[in-house]
Every structure is written in structure tokens, then in C-alpha cells.
């Protein structure tokens with residue numbers, strides 16, 4: 001909420017200049033969008049502010065950030081372009097002030113229902129760069145009085161600054177991500193190229209030929225996995241992933257994830273132990289996304305374990321949170337490697353000899369857990385093993 005009630009227009013304009021300066025120095029998209037919504041609510045003396053980004057490919061607006069609306073529930077929620085106030089702002093590229101929002105036929109009720117938040121008055125502006133609309137910035141419920149022309153002008157100016165900052169951050173993020181991806185593609189491509197070249201040579205034996213065909217298969221499989229994981233991560237990083245929150249049973253998710261891995265556990269000669277809480281743990285989360293996290297942790301516990309080792313899966317009720325852990329008796333990791341663990345493409349040196357992998361599994365898992373408002377922690381002792389613990393809030 002704002003403290004700007006009694007500030008003059010020029011004072012507010014000066015604080016807009018400060019904000020613009022701050023925005024242009026932030027390249028992290030999440031942090032940037034958070035700064036924008038906070039500034040928007042503050043500048044216009046509103047109860048809340050939110051940002052919807054425009055997805056050109058699907059012609060959709062989707063919620064990304066908000067101040068005191070529940071960001072996690074909102075995030076990724078699609079707002080129909082053809083039947084919402086935000087859609088009108090987007091299509092007509094002009095600000096809209098709406099009092100009595102509940103009675104406005106364009107008001108998109110789903111948002112109110114999802115958040116239990118009563119929207120009374122609303123001011124929205126397009127976020128425009130020179131040649132395109134990046135999204136819509138809205139402020140909701142003016143604390144005192146009604147939204148006026150000054151609010152509209154200030155918010156429009158902030159909207160344009162925000163659009164440029166968002167574009168910059170996306171370009172930076174994309175070039176960063178693409179540069180890393182291209183770098184990672186080089187190794188499998190080089191192996192395929194070499195094997196494909198050698199396989200045609202008359203002097204090599206049938207056995208060598210088979211080896212080379214296997215290398216080509218293995219490396220193409222790896223490229224496919226990289227493409228899928230990379231896309232997952234790019235979607236999560238840009239906020240384009242929509243979480244399907246539902247009431248779920250944690251133990252069911254853990255059991256289903258483990259079932260998919262049982263044959264691998266047996267094939268590696270490992271034993272599986274359960275240490276689940278007595279009562280079932282029901283809470284709100286996206287079951288498929290959570291399964292993706294569990295599967296990656298279990299798969300790591302299998303891949304980096306020692307022969308005849310153990311995989312232990314446990315859970316606990318923590319009051320407002322639930323937690324689960326996946327523990328292994330593997331080789332463990334040095335503190336400096338643990339520190340790097342959630343960086344994109346990071347693999348502990350020597351991992352490729354133990355098992356295949358893209359080094360993206362944990363980055364994706366972390367993003368998913370954080371998208372639920374939770375945390376993922378790791379404890380590791382070299383030569384003894386590693387435990388990953390995920391803590392998630394029960395409510396979204």
C-alpha cells in the first residue's frame with residue numbers, strides 16, 4: 001500500500017524518475033516485475049498492482065506478478081484477450097479507468113474467484129515499446145478518492161519504462177540461455193559427427209561399427225532429452241508455465257513417482273526404504289509438476305549411488321508446510337559442488353562416466369518448488385551420501 005496519498009504530482013513524477021533508473025539496472029525478470037508492480041501501487045496510491053504479459057505466439061495474456069494478490073495462484077493464469085478489461089487495453093493500446101469493476105461486462109471474473117479478492121476500481125495501461133505491446137499493467141482499488149488523469153499519466157509513463165526494461169531483460173536472458181544451450185550442444189554433436197564419419201570407413205571392425213552406432217543412438221537420445229529439459233526450463237524461467245493447483249496426497253505422488261523408477265532401482269541392485277509420516281499429507285500443489293521433482297531426485301539418487309546402496313524416501317508434516325526427502329548412500333559431493341548444484345547444466349566433474357544427464361534436472365526442480373512457494377535444500381557428505389529435502393506450503 002502506498003504512502004503517497006498527499007504527494008503532489010511533481011513529487012510523484014520525481015519518484016517515477018528514480019524508479020526508471022532502478023528498472024534500467026535490473027536484468028533479472030522476476031525481480032524486475034516485482035519492482036514494477038510495487039512502484040505502480042505506490043505511485044498511484046492503490047491497494048494492489050499486477051502485470052499481465054502478452055504471449056504473441058498464443059495470442060494470450062497471462063498473469064505474472066502482483067503485489068498483494070496471491071502471486072502463486074495467479075501466476076500463469078490466462079486472461080482471455082477478447083473478454084477482459086486487460087484485453088481491451090492490449091488491443092486498443094490505450095489506458096482504461098474502470099470504476100464499479102464488478103458491473104463492467106468486460107471484467108474477467110475468474111481472477112476474482114481465484115483470489116477471493118474484491119476488485120472495485122481499476123486503472124490499466126498498456127506496456128508499450130516502440131513497436132509492440134509487452135503486456136498490461138493494472139492497479140486496483142485506489143486507497144482514497146478515484147483514479148484520475150494524473151494517475152493515468154504516471155502509470156502510462158511507468159508502463160513504457162517497464163516495457164523497455166522487460167524487453168531488455170528478456171533479450172539478456174534469452175541470449176544467456178541460448179549461449180549456454182549452444183555450448184552444451186557441441187559435445188554430443190561432435191561425438192555424433194565423429195562416429196558417423198568413422199562408421200563409413202572400410203578398415204573398422206564390425207564390433208567397432210556397432211560401438212559407433214551405439215554412440216550415435218546414445219548421443220541423439222541425449223540431445224532429445226536436452227531439448228525437452230531446456231524447453232521446460234525456458235518456460236519456467238519466463239513465467240510461461242501454468243501450474244495446475246489441486247488438492248493432492250503427497251504419499252500418492254511419491255508412490256507413483258517411485259513406481260516409474262522401480263525397475264531401475266532393481267536393475268542397479270539398490271534397495272528402497274520408506275520413512276513416510278503415519279497420516280496422509282494432503283495439501284495444494286500441482287501433482288504432475290511435483291512428480292517431475294520427485295522423479296528427478298529419485299533418478300539422481302539411483303544414478304549417483306554406490307553398488308548395493310540404499311534410496312530412502314521420507315515425509316513429514318510441518319504444520320503449515322509439508323516436507324519430503326530423498327536420501328541416497330552414494331558418493332556425496334564436495335561443498336563447492338553443492339554450491340553449484342542448481343546452476344543450469346552443472347554436473348559434478350566425472351558424472352558423465354557414472355550416468356547420462358543434462359545437468360538441468362535440479363534447475364527445473366528448483367524452479368518448480370519455488371513456483372509453489374517452497375524450498376529445496378541439500379545436505380551431502382562425501383563418501384556417505386546426499387539428502388535432498390523439499391518443503392512446500394500446504395496452501396497456495
Ligand SMILES: Nc1ncnc2c1ncn2[C@@H]1O[C@H](COP(=O)(O)OP(=O)(O)OP(=O)(O)O)[C@@H](O)[C@H]1O
Nearest residue numbers: 300301304346347348351357358359360361362386
Ligand atoms: N544424489 C546425488 N548424489 C551425487 N551427485 C548428485 C546427486 N544429485 C545430483 N548430483 C550431481 O548434480 C548434477 C546435476 O544434477 P541434475 O539432476 O541437475 O542433472 P543430471 O542428473 O545430470 O541430468 P538430468 O536430471 O537432466 O537427467 C549431476 O550431474 C550430479 O553430478
Ligand SMILES: [Mg+2]
Nearest residue numbers: 296300361362
Ligand atoms: Mg537429474
